[in-house]
Amino acid sequence: MSVLQRTRGLGWGQRYVAVEPTHFRVDYVINPFMDPAVQPDPVLAMSQWQTMVRTLEGLGASVDVLAQRPDAPDMVYAMNLGLGLVRADGTRQAVMSHMRYAERRMETVSAGPFFAGLGHAPSYVGSDGVGAHLEAGDAFAFGDALVVGYGPRTEELALKHLAADLGVRVRGLRITHPGMYHLDLAFCPLDERRALVCPAALDAPSAAALLELVPEPLVLTEEEALTTFAANSVVVGSTVVMPACPPRVRTKLEEWGFDVVIVDVSEFHKGGGSIRCLTNPIDITVGRDLPAVPGGEVVIPPEA
Template sequence: MEYRHALVRRPSPRMGEGLVTHIERSDDVDPDLAVRQWESYVEAFHRAGWTTDEVEPADELPDSVFVEDTMVVYGDLAVISRPGAAERRGETVAAEAAVAAHGYRIAHIEAPGTLDGGDVLKFGGRVWVGTGGRTNADGVAQLRALLAPLGAQVVGVPVRTVLHLKTAVTALPEGTVVGHRPLVDDPDVWAGHFLEVPEESGAHVVLLDGTTVLMAASAPRSAELFRSRGLDVVTVDISEFEKMEGCVTCLSVRLRSRPGSA
């Protein structure tokens, strides 16, 4: 059976104090609503047949709910990130413990390299890494060296208009890369495999299985576009996280390979 496990982390009551870079800070983040939305997000995984594990909460770290930024998982290897924002580097300790408990080998991005997991898009043996914001060239080089023995091709992609690469683009189950054109610096990176979506949050999908995507409720036209392509679409309201530049991808780490399995 396919291994379908996700690491998640409960939002901090201080989430509204987190970092924002490309949007105006909202003064009305509702921490109680954020918890309810997070619980609905987790439940969407459960309904799709996934198991979830909670990384130890970190109330003192406002951005800790965005657990995807703490690592890059490829095959049986978990590369623990070194976040580009120094304020977020404490988030990786408990996340590393959680993924190690699943039996993954552990490696680390070391100084002076920086890398956020949200800058990494993986599909079909290729790994695109956004550079220019939270992730630097040294971080990309270290990731390339760590993933090369696993056969991955790592490609750097400049990111200037959004926080992370996966704020701009993600991939559908068959490999088409989707993005909201005003926020994609260079769609020619995926020439012939790029699909423009009508809403910013329509660019963010989590693959639940080979025909099902999870996405934000704030992109109904994009959802209809995906349905017209034969996909099943699950939507969740993540409005409080969107106020902090969050999206459906950054709220979990998806584990799809069981370490040590054939």
């Protein structure tokens, strides 16, 4: 296999939405990383965020920036605003999140019109956003399906609505680890065969299902995932943009032909998110990155 073949990366991840951290702070506790007594440095946070955006743009990605609401300190974690898709007929859609916690629900009030301005018509799973909880940080296109974590934030019922509304296969994975409350803290697709995976985030049947789904997983330990946020990375072409990278992980990524670029976003770890949480890809295409399944289908491993 040639280096060119090994480093073609993902079909998506060239266009992102991000939220400028003008009002980023820790006002409450909705995950184990948050402590209002430990506040981010606003100047350093802004500098880290700007470096991240410049890095993505330098790699050829585009970044559309949404202003942060003063009353929404977590809005900077743009991955959870909604799921941006390009439908098979070329129309663009943004399935808006229905946040588990009321502290974040006002974010989509501003994000919906912003997505619409980018050409992505806002929608909600099943109804008008008052039904089952869905958070976009739990959803990734990989293989033959939209892989969706559920449990701490996204509800299992949302998977059924998502599959039917989009006409795709949804593979549900049950998240059980309190520190990896979104799938984006435990799963990072790299290309069509490879992904960073932390099985410790999931119950045993779901961990087994994910490892079976990924032909060549790069398995992260629980400690690596929680202390380095390595799975909360993004891929642009053949470059993996990471907040940190354990040496053995870097060795394997480079062996596979990927470049690794480290961007320090440690101020945002105080709110429980890293590079993936700060960026929302809106160029996933049904029929290319995500196979169409008429009527939709949900596949969920039995609970342990």
